Amino acid sequence: MKKVLLVEDEVLIAAGVEEALRDNGISVCAAHSSGEALCRLEAEPRTFSVLVTDINLGSGASGFDVAATARILNPGIQVVYMTGRCENIEAAGMQALTFLKPFDAEDLADQVRQMLVG
Numbered sequence: 204m205k206k207v208l209l210v211e212d213e214v215l216i217a218a219g220v221e222e223a224l225r226d227n228g229i230s231v232c233a234a235h236s237s238g239e240a241l242c243r244l245e246a247e248p249r250t251f252s253v254l255v256t257d258i259n260l261g262s263g264a265s266g267f268d269v270a271a272t273a274r275i276l277n278p279g280i281q282v283v284y285m286t287g288r289c290e291n292i293e294a295a296g297m298q299a300l301t302f303l304k305p306f307d308a309e310d311l312a313d314q315v316r317q318m319l320v321g
Contacts, residue, residue: 205319206230210240210256210269211285216304220255220285223308227316237264241272248276253318255311258286270299281318283311 207224209231211217217233224231232251234240237260244251254273256266264272270282282299289303302311 205252206232206250207253207255207315207319208240208243208251208273209233210235210237210254210260210266212236212257212261216257216285219308220311223312224255224315227309227312229312229315229319236260237266237269240269244269244273244276248273251277251280253281253283253315255283255285255315258284259288283315283318285311 207229209217209221209224211220211233212235214235217235221231221233232243234243240256241264251273254270256269258266260266266284273280273282284299284301285304286301287304300314
């Protein structure tokens, strides 16, 4: 089964995105810090088909760092970034789809579902 790793340090945003993904029939595992996400990726590198990560994760590694590690451990993983800062969209460039906060969690879930079936 294809699974999504959601990495978001803001609890309310994480809950909303996780609910939207589950409501769309997507299996999701949530991590609330970069450290937790990296532990999950290292323990189960091939479990996740899509990484949905905030870029700014407070202290520790950034979403860019989590994505880089995910791509080393699982080169086929697809990445979706979330951010509240416009400059982060520019930094993400063409390497991944980026959603600017606030966004509609259903729109993100639709995009992830398309990534999983495509």
